[in-house]
Amino acid sequence: MMSGPMNEDIRQLLVLQDRDAKASRLEAEVESIDPEREKTRRDSLRAQQVVEQAKQDHMQLEVRRKDLENEAESKREQILKYSQQQLETKKNEEYQALAREIEHVRQAISELEDRELELMEEQEAFKAKLAEANRMAEESKASEARTLSEFDEREKNIEKELDELDDEREELVKTISKKTFAHYERLLDTKEGRVIVGVDHGSCGGCHMKLQTQEIVNAKSGREMVTCANCGRLIYYTREMVMADELD
Ligand SMILES: [Zn+2]
Structure with missing residues (x-):
């Protein structure tokens, strides 16, 4: 399958992150x-x-x-x-x-x-x-x-x-690649629930360190999972995500 600008793992991870945030609020x-x-x-x-x-x-x-x-x-x-x-x-x-x-x-x-x-x-x-x-x-x-x-x-x-x-989580997790999910789980506690973050003015939306141009290009393409070299968070490109939704 030709993956869109935003890969399916990112889409599901965002749902998972949202779900986990809700769960921790309830807890x-x-x-x-x-x-x-x-x-x-x-x-x-x-x-x-x-x-x-x-x-x-x-x-x-x-x-x-x-x-x-x-x-x-x-x-x-x-x-x-x-x-x-x-x-x-x-x-x-x-x-x-x-x-x-x-x-x-x-x-x-x-x-x-x-x-x-x-x-x-x-x-x-x-x-x-x-x-x-x-x-x-x-x-x-x-x-x-x-x-x-x-x-x-x-x-x-x-x-x-x-x-x-x-x-819900159990079902979601099944749809995410094991490697990506493991990465998410590893960071979940230390990053206070913000593991997958958007690109913010060319910087990581979590730690705000400048991203490499290649990392932004990769994040934009959505074909591979990009991680911030500084904090290890998973990076996705916000504007592409909106575009992809509009194209659906
Ligand atoms: Zn970062």
Whole structure:
């Protein structure tokens, strides 16, 4: 067969390179899903922790309030005791001293009750905070579940697409000469997916080193595979490729 300006290997290699680029984009996308999953889980966990903290803070207020209540209760008992002593004493002086003592304790009780009230108000304000934290936690839990299942779905779809691309590759590779394909495979990782490149103003489209005139002539003819003497990339002639397509 009289080969056209662009040989069939180049044509197939360009398809292969395009396919491989797509596959590596998809692989990178799959790899990005796990960190996103982790982030979603962390965000949700953080919202739960806010709730836990709010609950603990609320409980601590309750403990402090109970302490004050107990303290006030024991002071009330003290007053009862003093009152009893007042009834029992016959000395006026002692009676007055107990009365002063009782008044003193009463004042202490009143202060305790004030603090108790303050704490109750604080607790009341806290209820709204706790409710808000609960709402946020539930929301983020629901959004976590939704987001995670979206990630699963996306991952499944990409894996499927990658499988299809693998099948495509197998078929493509069969159409490319073994020598050319081996060259392509060898450079694929080191050249970041750009193994076959066009001539760019007389230079290699990959490394931008000037090509020999003969190399350009060869690339133009498309009858043999030209490689860049500097970087080893496979070279094809862009304008010829467009022409060939137009002539088809
Ligand atoms: Zn080069």
